[in-house]
Amino acid sequence: MDLQALPVVQGKYNLENYEDTCANFDWSDTEKQFSWYETGRVNMAYEAIDRHAESFRKNKVALYFRDDNREEKYTFREMKLLTNKAANALKTHGNVEKGDRVFIFMPRSPELYFAILGSIKLGAIVGPLFEAFMEGAVKDRLEDSEAKALVTTPELLERVPVEELPNLKSVFLVGKDIEESDTIIDFNKRMAEADRNLEIEWVDREDGLILHYTSGSTGRPKGVLHVHNAMIQQYQTARWVLDLQEEDVYWCTADPGWVTGTSYGIFGPWLAGASNVIVGGRFKPETWYQTLEDFGVTVWYSAPTAFRMLMSAGDELVKQFDLSELRHVMSVGEPLNPEVIRWGLKVFNKRIHDTWWMTETGAQLIVNFPCLEIKPGSMGKPIPGVEAAIVDDQGNILPPNRMGNLAIKKGWPSMMREIWNNQAKYDSYFLPGGWYVSGDSAYMDEDGYFFFQGRVDDVIMTSGERVGPFEVESKILEHPAVAEAGVIGKPDPVRGEIIKAFVALLEGNEPTDELKEDIRQFVKKGLAAHAAPREIEFRDKLPKTRSGKIMRRVLKAWELDLPTGDLSTMED
Numbered sequence: 001m002d003l004q005a006l007p008v009v010q011g012k013y014n015l016e017n018y019e020d021t022c023a024n025f026d027w028s029d030t031e032k033q034f035s036w037y038e039t040g041r042v043n044m045a046y047e048a049i050d051r052h053a054e055s056f057r058k059n060k061v062a063l064y065f066r067d068d069n070r071e072e073k074y075t076f077r078e079m080k081l082l083t084n085k086a087a088n089a090l091k092t093h094g095n096v097e098k099g100d101r102v103f104i105f106m107p108r109s110p111e112l113y114f115a116i117l118g119s120i121k122l123g124a125i126v127g128p129l130f131e132a133f134m135e136g137a138v139k140d141r142l143e144d145s146e147a148k149a150l151v152t153t154p155e156l157l158e159r160v161p162v163e164e165l166p167n168l169k170s171v172f173l174v175g176k177d178i179e180e181s182d183t184i185i186d187f188n189k190r191m192a193e194a195d196r197n198l199e200i201e202w203v204d205r206e207d208g209l210i211l212h213y214t215s216g217s218t219g220r221p222k223g224v225l226h227v228h229n230a231m232i233q234q235y236q237t238a239r240w241v242l243d244l245q246e247e248d249v250y251w252c253t254a255d256p257g258w259v260t261g262t263s264y265g266i267f268g269p270w271l272a273g274a275s276n277v278i279v280g281g282r283f284k285p286e287t288w289y290q291t292l293e294d295f296g297v298t299v300w301y302s303a304p305t306a307f308r309m310l311m312s313a314g315d316e317l318v319k320q321f322d323l324s325e326l327r328h329v330m331s332v333g334e335p336l337n338p339e340v341i342r343w344g345l346k347v348f349n350k351r352i353h354d355t356w357w358m359t360e361t362g363a364q365l366i367v368n369f370p371c372l373e374i375k376p377g378s379m380g381k382p383i384p385g386v387e388a389a390i391v392d393d394q395g396n397i398l399p400p401n402r403m404g405n406l407a408i409k410k411g412w413p414s415m416m417r418e419i420w421n422n423q424a425k426y427d428s429y430f431l432p433g434g435w436y437v438s439g440d441s442a443y444m445d446e447d448g449y450f451f452f453q454g455r456v457d458d459v460i461m462t463s464g465e466r467v468g469p470f471e472v473e474s475k476i477l478e479h480p481a482v483a484e485a486g487v488i489g490k491p492d493p494v495r496g497e498i499i500k501a502f503v504a505l506l507e508g509n510e511p512t513d514e515l516k517e518d519i520r521q522f523v524k525k526g527l528a529a530h531a532a533p534r535e536i537e538f539r540d541k542l543p544k545t546r547s548g549k550i551m552r553r554v555l556k557a558w559e560l561d562l563p564t565g566d567l568s569t570m571e572d
């Protein structure tokens, strides 16, 4: 296998010399881009939209939208007026004010983006929810955050237990023939009649912006809070890493329910004044290639699972499309196999650039810059202004080529500021010396390239989506036939990992295939399709510690035929 470094392709990049920039860089250089620098106040939506609407970019297309039913485009000027209107509708009919939590739960559409940016213009904290979430997952998040308003569709409203959420005062519905009531408001109607002028709520850099719920290996999903200050790093990486230039057409395939879909589907590209392609609907290789061709996409950000699915659709298919505009391709969310990089070279004649970061980090941290050689299998190097290291469990830095915890020195601009209502959880991320511990294990080679090795905890990455085993186990346990459940990630060639559940049944239940399917459906309906176990295995009993905790490590060893290791804490 050709594991040599892939050399830099000649080009003019926004970051031309990595070493020099690292040596001289100071975040305050980037801060000067934003209104905060002059007035002491800022607002993400102003910087991402209005600023361009008031500049030479006013008639530039900000948003190209396409799904099975709609094809629309909006300039920065139109985006400014429409997000003003959305803000006015939310304020007038939902009393939305600074600091309130507004959740957005709907498939991708222009209205979703108007609602997110409109909420931000009011200083509200936005909670985006992936459209596949079912009632239990929706309720958990709205409850924990004490959301005051929700923007959703009539179809998805069925999954929102409004009566059980006393803090939820208004529900805006995006759809046709909406019947309004005390709580239900017709979003489109109220937007249409709303004033197009708005006094933006100017906020402090440290005020709340967005709340992304994500999973750990224990406990319920946690609310990761980011603040407006994140713009500094999101803007800078949109320049350095996405390498966005004035004429680029950019497409990020992630849904705004996940952090990639907001940090690099909304904030980064628009802070940089780019034309942003948003495509709704389900994944289909033909549609994706068509999108690249039709919009003349030049910069493309996607994920290994998607690349692997395109890869398995065959090379004949890709040849039917004109992808000659494509100039820069990036990947995030899971390890990018060297095999996929080789495929990218073959079919696009492009190096795929891996990027590493997390919900908690708010923006990219370790990446393959366009100006760097790529070592296949490596996530790249830390961005200038950020210190990354491999540390042991006490926070001591380990030398090159030693595996340990991938850690980042606290203080990068887009770092999460809070775990909602859970200070202890927030504190648990840090080691002495000010190291943020990612939960990933990795090593760094002598050239300073980082190589991902795996998760330290039990978090599952399936098709690039992060799933906490505890959440799935809890749901399975609610099934009337189940006594015990343990959930692990099982390696899968396309999806990275799939969710596998080991289940022990209550007496009187037969371990049949029908029951497996029933449990699967139960999780799908209660939580989300992507969280439902693809495989279920019945066992009489599951390995537990004496305190009753399922030993997922042992389940994993069973699955992979590995030694089970130290079993001294097992119950019998």
Ligand code: PRX
Binding pocket: 214, 259, 260, 331, 332, 333, 334, 335, 336, 354, 355, 356, 357, 358, 359, 360, 379, 438, 439, 440, 452, 454, 455, 461, 464, 465, 466
């Ligand atoms: O395990 C790492 C994996 O995704 C985790 C973060 O998941 P999430 O918060 O959902 O954010 C995903 C997108 C920002 C990490 O702890 N991960 C992310 N990027 C990579 C990766 N694993 C390997 N290589 C990457 N480039």
